[in-house]
Amino acid sequence: MAKKICVVGYYFDTHAIIEASRKTRDRGFQKFDAFVPFPVHGIDEALGIKRSCLPYISFVAGCAGLTTAIVLQVWTHMFSWPMNIGAKPILAIPAYVPIFFELTVLFAGVTTAVVMFTKFLGLPNFSEPIFHPDITNDRFALAIEVSSEAEVEPVKRFLKEIYAAEVHHVEGRL
Amino acid sequence: MSQAVLRDEPLVEGGKTYADISNDVCRPLESFPTKIWWVAFAISLSVMTMGFSLIGYMLYQGVGMSGIRSPVSWGMMIITFVFWIGIGHAGTLISAILFLFRQKWRTAINRSAEAMTIFAVMCAGIFPLIHTGRPWYSAYWLFPYPNVMGPLWVNFRSPLLWDVFAVSTYLTISLVFWYTGLVPDLATVRDRAKNFWRKKFYTILSLGWRGSSRGWHHYEVAYWILAGLSTPLVLSVHTIVSFDFAVSIIPGWHTTIFPPYFVAGAIFSGFAMVVTLLVIAREVFGLKQYITLNHLDAMNKIILATGMMVGLAYATEFFIAWYSGVPYERFIFIQRAMGPYAWAYWTMVCCNVLSPQFFWFRACRRNIPLMFILSIFVNIGMWFERFVIVVTSLANDFLPSSWNYFQLSPWDYGVLLGSFGMFFTFFLLFCRVLPTISIAEVKAVLPAKEGEHHHG
CATH class of the missing domain: 3.30.70 (Alpha-Beta Plaits)
Structure with missing residues (x-):
């Protein structure tokens, strides 16, 4: 270099x-x-x-979170362990909504911060000079x-x- | 909201320079703790230790040591869980929602309010775990954890599980948001550090932040996004907590008003806790010129507004119980106000609806001892609100033969107190280790020195 x-x-x-x-x-x-x-x-x-193109990354991460939530809930309830609880429908979309939302926010938020620090700012980085305290x-x-x-x-x-x-x-x- | 007040009075008093801000905020971190701090820390730590010892013994003996008896199976644990989660909400409101609304006065208080959020959510998280009685099984009780016990999954259709996701997401995002805000200030502390180990510690924590403007640009965008994500998140968390109640078919719980009512109550109690903490912190750490009377005034206005919302919710509940024509619903509400728990109900009304009324008057909003006392009243009132909701609906259920009068056991009191010990222990440590005021943000709201162009 x-x-x-x-x-x-x-x-x-x-x-x-x-x-x-x-x-x-x-x-x-x-x-x-x-x-x-x-x-x-x-x-x-x-x-x-x-x-900054960070918002696009957040958006994609949010979509990934939503997809994870959909797959996780639909798969476990419809295929892995279909269980009748109080005769509630197995595919109960309204009941899945809170977790759709939570995982979307979780993925988007964590990704935004991590990508911002590591990719956009190149941190952690302890080798570059600090010009003045x-x-x-x-x-x-x-x-x-x-x-x-x-x-x-x-x-x-x-x-x-x-x-x-x-x-x-x-x-x-x- | 506070525009009229803040236009003629500065956000930071005393004509501070940039360097003054760094000095003032970092001073408590760089000097040996004062006697008051040690006394407060010793008390908090011993109360916390007591609380955890009680929890340990309770888990050893079984949760029957708590006051929970059929039909009141959601005793102190769930009451206190909802209470602490609610406390947390003000921190996110200040850091995210006021940020989106460009309320610049938030800069002086957002750091400590966010810290409060995190510690409150940590305290809250303990209670459902103890309530399970066997917290070491919670990995597969609470999370969709792939296991070898056959296909065995959590029930995603249950509000209790939504709660697990909501609270853990809330804690994670709050931590991320808090840490993101801290990084530039940690760099300030690092650059001031004289001691080798101290420098090392803050160098690692600040990730090697150098203050590059290109970096700041991405940083600010990320901060906006996090604020934008936290805003619906914080509203969702107490909404989902209220679903624990509202999705059931218990009279007094099964109401559509619960989400907004819980969110308003959460912000109300959270702001009261912020006032309690900041009144002490600004005194002890000499931050009166940053956390000014204007800040406290503005927060007291929010307490008044949300207190009125909570009062409106109480009235609406009663009206709807009567208007619904459902005898069970009516019975529960008559029981609330006039039954065996009337003392709790009226404590709640006095603390939450009547006590904030003082804040209509500017003199009261700017009176430190008064606001301190009222903020504690509000916190007591909000604990009792959850007590009233949880206990009155459960104690007198559909079968009169199973009715029971609920009382907290001495163990309950101990664990409840222990959670306060934990909260204050963490808060005191935070005040010693991390900058309690966002240094970079306060500098950014300092009026620029107009017409002062340097030429060589």
Whole structure:
């Protein structure tokens, strides 16, 4: 794996990080990201983030949950163990509805969270650098990933041009 | 609902900066516990230990030690199960439903309310298990578990089984939702940690969260979806709990009003518990500028509203019992109000319908000692509501020769108390280990510093 370097510039308020993100995108950088302590309103558009496709995954997982519930209940009652309880119909669809609903929600919810963390965010991941401990406190960082030492200095100059308060670089990926 | 109040008063008081928020919320986690905390923890832990010892002995001797006697076979266990499940509902309401309605004041209270949900559902889960008498068999009694005892499955047509699915789904989704919300804040705690082991612990818990905006985007979408899923889920859970009663043909239980009535009652009792806990927590952990009087005011309004709904349900039940013309139905309701359990019925009415009426007045809604007392009254009242529902319908059944007067045994009281011990033990531990306020969310609702563009 080729060595990657992140050049990081710091900002101290939300307007500044949004402005800087927009300028970075306008300059044509491809691999960059803003690291922020809380979701900053308007930064998605400034960074050019595309809409997440997570809802589709949730939908599919919900459908899988519903299918599981249908198969589980219909199969056990109609085929595996047909039992007459109080002369209730064997195939009692209305009585199956609560579990249809519960399993749909269970599958969709758990899948959404697990897929979001593991696939979309690539967590758990303990090897990538944490640029600054205050990023989870009150700092806003704009990081640009480059693949060689030679690119570090120009990118640093660019970050200073877009008013980064501090600039440094670390080895590692975005 | 609270728009008018909150427009002129800020969500966070005292002109806090981002760093102040991290400091204030993390302080209780980073300092040695106070004396009050140790005393409270010691009491809760001993009560919990007592409760579990009683449960152990009860299971050894048999559930006959509980007050359940024919025809009241659903005694303290089911009453308390419904009570604790109900308590949990406020947490999900705050975290999911208020989120969907964009009620920003929820940010300061949602974390602790969700924690309360989880602990309440855990407490609730114990009771049906003890009630079975042989909880170690519950794997195939409760879940569709493939076994070698011939084709032997659970009965999916039974409301009791719907309950198993509803409660276990509810606990799982609440945990997932809670943990999802916690991850960014755990990263904050991690980045502040000085001690090696402490850092390790929070690094693992926070999964290596780095605060990337691309990550935040997916995270926010996931949070919306989870809120959207939790909203119908929380309504379904108490609906299904009410089906345990409503699907039967027992007079007093067999009514269509039960689902909305139970859900309103659940939110009512849950909010009362949130107020009880937060009044203490904001005092002990110095979070008064985050959990402000406005928050408590807004919650008291919800208590008032849901209390009135519950009162309306009581009245409707009586009306329908009379209007139905069914003699058994009428008999049960006359028994409720004037029979041997009238004391429980009127305790319930006083606590649930009369006591919240104070909250019509702004001065009462913002009076801490008063709201603390009223919230405890509401919780007592809601326990008695379930007592009235379970006991009055069962004690006087169709055969007068089998009528019986139900009383809780001393063991019942012990186990009931033990569940409170467990609830508070977990809550106190939570306050020490995890950030009690959602740091990232509170920062996001802090007004942005307008016109303050940094230039170098």
